[in-house]
Amino acid sequence: MFIAMLCILFDIKDYATDYNQELKTFVVSFGLRRTLFYIIIPLTVIGLGTFLTYGILHQFPLFRMLINTIPFILLIIVTYHMHRRKSILYYLAIIDGLMLVKAFCGICGSFVQHS
Numbered sequence: 001m002f003i004a005m006l007c008i009l010f011d012i013k014d015y016a017t018d019y020n021q022e023l024k025t026f027v028v029s030f031g032l033r034r035t036l037f038y039i040i041i042p043l044t045v046i047g048l049g050t051f052l053t054y055g056i057l058h059q060f061p062l063f064r065m066l067i068n069t070i071p072f073i074l075l076i077i078v079t080y081h082m083h084r085r086k087s088i089l090y091y092l093a094i095i096d097g098l099m100l101v102k103a104f105c106g107i108c109g110s111f112v113q114h115s
Helices: 002-020 026-030 032-057 062-080 088-110
Strands: none
Touching (some): 002 088, 062 088
C-alpha cells in the first residue's frame, strides 16, 4: 500500500501529458489537490493505523513500532507539500528517498527482538 501511494505521487509529474493523452490516472480524474488530500493522505493514515493495530496485537516492541511509523509520517508530510508543481528531479529524489527510508526503517526495526 505504501508503494502504491508513492506510485500515485510519482504520476503527478506526468499530469500534463496524461491529461493531453486523456489517460485516466488519479491525478487527471480527481485533480491534484483532491488526489493528495482525499486519496493519498487518508489511505496513508489508514495504512499507519493498520500497522499500529497489527503491531499492538502482535506485541511488537515499542522501538519497532516507532521506527516503522517514520515512513508513514514522512509520506504525509511530503504529500502535504506537493500541492505545487516541482521539477522531475524533485519527484525522483523524493519518491526514491521515501522508498529507501521505508526499507531502512524496516531493516532497523527487524533487529529489535521481542521482550
